[in-house]
Amino acid sequence: MPRNAATREIEHTGDVGIEVLAATREELFAEAIVALGRIMYETDNIRDRECRKLTVFADDDADLMHDALSAALNLFLIDAFLWRDANVIAISGGIEAELIGEPFDRSRHRLHEELKAVTYHRLAVERTPSGWRAVVIFDA
Amino acid sequence: MELKQVNEFLWEIPRIGGMRVPGRIYASRRIIDDIRDDPCLEQVANVAHLPGIAGYSLAMPDIHWGYGFPIGGVAATDAEEGVISPGGVGYDINCGVRLLRTNLPYSTVADRADALADALFATIPAGVGSEGAIPTLDLSEMRRLVRDGADWALRQGYATRADIDHTEENGRLAMANPDAVSAEAYARGRRQLGTLGSGNHFLELGRVDQIFLPAEAERLGLGHDAVTVIIHSGSRGLGHQTCDDYLRTIGKAMERYAIKLPDRQLACAPILSPEGQAYLAAMASAANFAWCNRQMMTHLTRRVFMETLGISERDLGMTLVYDVCHNIAKFEDHVVAGRRRRLCVHRKGATRAFAPGHPALPDAVRAIGQPVLIPGDMGRYSYVLIGAEGAMRETFGSTCHGAGRVMSRARAKKEARGRDLIAELRAAGVTIRYQGRATVAEEMPAAYKDVADVVAVMEGAGVSRRVARLKPFAVIKG
Numbered sequence: 001m002p003r004n005a006a007t008r009e010i011e012h013t014g015d016v017g018i019e020v021l022a023a024t025r026e027e028l029f030a031e032a033i034v035a036l037g038r039i040m041y042e043t044d045n046i047r048d049r050e051c052r053k054l055t056v057f058a059d060d061d062a063d064l065m066h067d068a069l070s071a072a073l074n075l076f077l078i079d080a081f082l083w084r085d086a087n088v089i090a091i092s093g094g095i096e097a098e099l100i101g102e103p104f105d106r107s108r109h110r111l112h113e114e115l116k117a118v119t120y121h122r123l124a125v126e127r128t129p130s131g132w133r134a135v136v137i138f139d140a
Numbered sequence: 141m142e143l144k145q146v147n148e149f150l151w152e153i154p155r156i157g158g159m160r161v162p163g164r165i166y167a168s169r170r171i172i173d174d175i176r177d178d179p180c181l182e183q184v185a186n187v188a189h190l191p192g193i194a195g196y197s198l199a200m201p202d203i204h205w206g207y208g209f210p211i212g213g214v215a216a217t218d219a220e221e222g223v224i225s226p227g228g229v230g231y232d233i234n235c236g237v238r239l240l241r242t243n244l245p246y247s248t249v250a251d252r253a254d255a256l257a258d259a260l261f262a263t264i265p266a267g268v269g270s271e272g273a274i275p276t277l278d279l280s281e282m283r284r285l286v287r288d289g290a291d292w293a294l295r296q297g298y299a300t301r302a303d304i305d306h307t308e309e310n311g312r313l314a315m316a317n318p319d320a321v322s323a324e325a326y327a328r329g330r331r332q333l334g335t336l337g338s339g340n341h342f343l344e345l346g347r348v349d350q351i352f353l354p355a356e357a358e359r360l361g362l363g364h365d366a367v368t369v370i371i372h373s374g375s376r377g378l379g380h381q382t383c384d385d386y387l388r389t390i391g392k393a394m395e396r397y398a399i400k401l402p403d404r405q406l407a408c409a410p411i412l413s414p415e416g417q418a419y420l421a422a423m424a425s426a427a428n429f430a431w432c433n434r435q436m437m438t439h440l441t442r443r444v445f446m447e448t449l450g451i452s453e454r455d456l457g458m459t460l461v462y463d464v465c466h467n468i469a470k471f472e473d474h475v476v477a478g479r480r481r482r483l484c485v486h487r488k489g490a491t492r493a494f495a496p497g498h499p500a501l502p503d504a505v506r507a508i509g510q511p512v513l514i515p516g517d518m519g520r521y522s523y524v525l526i527g528a529e530g531a532m533r534e535t536f537g538s539t540c541h542g543a544g545r546v547m548s549r550a551r552a553k554k555e556a557r558g559r560d561l562i563a564e565l566r567a568a569g570v571t572i573r574y575q576g577r578a579t580v581a582e583e584m585p586a587a588y589k590d591v592a593d594v595v596a597v598m599e600g601a602g603v604s605r606r607v608a609r610l611k612p613f614a615v616i617k618g
Contacts, residue, residue, distance in 0.1 A: 078377075
């Protein structure tokens with residue numbers, strides 16, 4: 001689904017960091033989930049064959065971002081599921097995310113690198129005058 | 141950040157604000173000039189806020205910006221009054237390095253480097269989606285593995301008694317409790333035994349190209365030009381998930397213990413609290429998994445060498461020189477301000493380096509000091525060190541763990557654009573096999589300090605001594 005959002009990689013000596021900008025809070029979470037996938041593998045060859053749902057609750061948006069990305073990371077690391085897109089809706093106390101993609105196929109998919117975890121270091125989710133912004137550092 | 145020079149190799153951040161102790165950084169003038177404006181110094185000061193921290197918040201010369209703790213950080217907290225911080229260990233619990241030596245002179249394998257690299261790359265899986273050479277374990281076997289550590293590998297026929305004897309803590313932390321590890325952590329780890337992982341993890345074939353201390357090198361079985369193997373990996377997803385689980389638990393418990401810290405990633409709990417004890421049991425379980433992981437890769441490496449070169453185990457003579465952890469918290473006795481104290485020593489990107497005679501060392505090396513393995517970047521060289529008296533006096537028995545990054549991963553990828561790093565390494569005599577091209581770019585030699593400068597600082601400070609230098613000829617990366 002087209003999103004009004006963008007991600008850029010930010011400088012961090014030891015690890016991998018991203019800054020995500022989006023027009024809405026839901027788009028911010030969806031873009032961050034897709035950006036996580038893009039760091040770990042090539043998304044061009046992923047077909048829209050399956051949809052996996054993640055439901056995450058947390059006390060605040062920073063924790064919600066941490067927990068949503070951690071759940072997505074485990075979808076890749078435990079179930080070997082690769083997504084190329086995500087849709088997010090807000091629910092009471094959390095979010096529901098649909099990740100669209102397919103299981104890893106060694107013959108077609110190209111992996112970049114495996115991330116270890118979503119850190120709390122400099123983790124931020126905030127409203128800006130033009131929308132929403134998040135900063136996330138991953139342990140690589 | 142104010143920095144005072146203590147001596148040629150030591151710099152101090154004076155105690156200010158909520159710091160409970162000063163910070164101290166081991167570095168040459170050149171290294172300190174390079175990091176003077178880096179956030180890693182602020183992280184040294186932040187660590188000094190931990191309740192119960194003893195002596196100094198320390199950093200080794202391979203210091204660089206981490207999350208919470210700096211990479212290259214050492215913090216010792218009082219075993220009764222102090223705290224344990226999962227961030228002070230890191231996500232990759234018991235990430236470590238082991239060095240194997242062989243009877244083979246480099247000249248006998250030089251023309252088989254590509255064949256060995258191909259076979260190792262095919263046999264030792266990197267991670268996601270890999271078909272492991274080691275069968276996937278069921279939960280009950282995983283629980284036995286995290287409880288018993290390297291002893292599990294010995295029982296299964298994947299290790300020798302000598303391997304266990306030459307592994308820090310004999311490859312097992314007794315405080316492990318399988319019940320402290322979450323279902324998600326087991327799920328992440330159960331297919332990953334004997335896998336390398338990506339990022340800065342690697343398996344490297346090298347040869348001894350320089351010997352600094354001949355008697356010590358001989359004691360370690362390191363003859364000039366002998367083929368060596370370095371394995372750098374950790375506890376894989378089981379450890380990463382364990383750290384994440386307990387950062388969450390402990391982060392929430394901090395308010396109850398009235399602990400306030402400048403960085404959320406430093407989350408900690410009193411060692412004697414239920415949360416602290418549960419983390420220590422889980423951390424030890426993950427550490428035990430990591431030792432088994434490196435042991436399984438050792439087993440596979442021996443098999444690959446014998447099959448590829450068509451030689452016997454005896455002719456190969458691939459024995460473990462030593463296995464060190466560089467992301468761990470351990471209970472040790474150290475003298476602080478003239479008083480012997482029981483401390484919980486957090487080493488986050490730092491290596492234990494006990495001096496000669498220490499009772500924790502195996503008989504074979506006790507007289508010379510603990511072997512310490514310091515990988516450099518994949519194009520230059522790595523070092524074998526031994527611990528010295530200065531480590532016991534000044535650094536809670538610790539030294540550096542690697543070269544230390546100077547370039548962010550993002551910048552390294554930019555620098556690599558338009559360059560053929562594989563060909564550059566080949567021209568330097570190094571053949572490489574890899575899963576992700578981005579990893580090769582991020583890990584390019586220029587992304588790191590020259591490890592020779594780092595180990596020279598630790599030798600100058602009297603903390604560790606150089607025994608030998610190893611030059612790589614084949615690298616396997618995830």
